[in-house]
Amino acid sequence: MTIVFVTPVYPPYRAGMAHVAYEEAVHLASRGHAVHVVTLSKHRSVVQDEHGVTIHRLRAELAFGNAGWAFEWWRWLREVPVDVVHLHAPFFGVQEQMVLSFPKEIPLVMSYHMDLVAHGFVKRVAAISRAAFLPRLLKRADRVIVASRDYAQSSWLYPHWELIEKKLAEIPFGVDLTRFCPSSRLPLTSTQPLRILFVGALDRAHYFKGLPELLRALEGLREHEWRLTIVGDGDWRARYEALCRELYVSDRVTFAGRVQSDALPAMYAQAGMFVLPSVDRSEAFGLVALEAQASGVPVIVSDLPGVRTVIDPGKTGLLAKPGDVASLRESLETLLGDAPRRQAMGRAARAHAERYSWDVHVDMLEQMYHSEPLEVRG
CATH class of the missing domain: 3.40.50.2000 (Glycogen Phosphorylase B;)
Structure with missing residues (x-):
């Protein structure tokens, strides 16, 4: 199966979302999947291979914080056979691009990490995206993943509960039980x-x-x-x-x-x-x-x-x-x-x-990738 992760942050950047995307990508690659990660670069575009994962750091035409617009990845996406695209959100800029022109034939999974409770310019951007694009993105997604329903039911997702409830998957994050013991x-x-x-x-x-x-x-x-x-x-x-x-x-x-x-x-x-x-x-x-x-x-x-x-x-x-x-x-x-x-x-x-592990987390991901209505080809 060819899986493309789209994420605003990825190591060496240190943050929870970056760590989750890394663990998912590396574990899936170790199981024989062809895994690509698409993220933004504030400099030139570069392609790297790390731990069996192909990382595409694409130059952002317009960048603000960890968000931005990148048109290059749309051209790349149409040239590569893809079984599923997995978006880690919020990813302002790119997720709006997805709403406007994401290929209908490609299954889309969306991991919703958090509401962005920000200030100033970023808060205004988040408010516009929440009102104009989030409902359309949730409608387009074939599956919506949350780490806990407790958070989801108090988040920006809740006003759209009827839209997402049947395609919502609760998949808690994991921990490396060998390293941390x-x-x-x-x-x-x-x-x-x-x-x-x-x-x-x-x-x-x-x-x-x-x-x-x-x-x-x-x-x-x-x-x-x-x-x-x-x-x-x-x-x-x-x-x-x-x-x-x-x-x-x-x-x-x-x-x-x-x-x-x-x-x-x-x-x-x-x-x-x-x-x-x-x-x-x-x-x-x-x-x-x-x-x-x-x-x-x-x-x-x-x-x-x-x-x-x-x-x-x-x-x-x-x-x-x-x-x-x-x-x-x-x-x-x-x-x-x-x-x-x-x-x-x-x-x-x-x-x-010990109830949490990345192996269990990725088991649940694989099961979801192969479930209806994704109809993954791989």
Whole structure:
């Protein structure tokens, strides 16, 4: 089968959508499928072969952020025999092109990752696309994939529920249970400060990760022995470092920067707690919370649609109100002061994470590709 993934981001860019597209593409290629990935480049077009996947980084005629228009890929699509095109959305610019001129004879699968709760120009673009193009794109898609119905039923998809319900597929994301595992955890002594871990991009596009709320919550817990490690980088790092100085917590916070993929399991191994304090529905699932649980680490996540489905509240971690510093501080204090509970949650977290794997995720994808009404030719 020839499968074409169309995605706004792909490694080496680091983001949840990029990671999902990568795992799907590489796993499907390893199963003998011919897999192509189409994404945009702000420079010249280039074709690469990595891990059995052919990556087409096409020059965008008009680019804004990770979105844009690219006419070159339409010419390419009509020249290559394709069994199914799988769009990772939102992908502003390209998804509007699909509505206007996508070939009717090619099956289209759409993974809807999240609503774009943005600001300024991007917010205006998203509003126009939502009103004028999203209904038509959903109508054109043969299948619509979501990571959780919980998120979908509170998202921009819900007003179109009657249109998509029969072609909706819930396929949760996966986690590499071999890379992220409790056996790699380091022994922690009661005399060590508790290591709290945050993993997320520190750029404008990921404003919703909630790092300021986490820092302010921890600032009120000076009586506890804790250290925070922040994995990630971006153009907002300097403002977060300035906030640490303002709150007088710089001596307890380490900015680790970007960490290579093969080094990330060790970061989880050093953690006694993981926090995903996202503030709005731009966070729709939380792959990093799955990685932490697979590593046997208890987690605190925001009580957001989709995100809350990743944990078993009270057993593998705790929920905090999105954007509420007091609520987050209460959850942090609960776990900081109860080592036996953290240990029990860590054991339960691994068992919970074992329900998720990329192999199961891709099994479900393959079954869907071969189901009606796709009528895949391969």
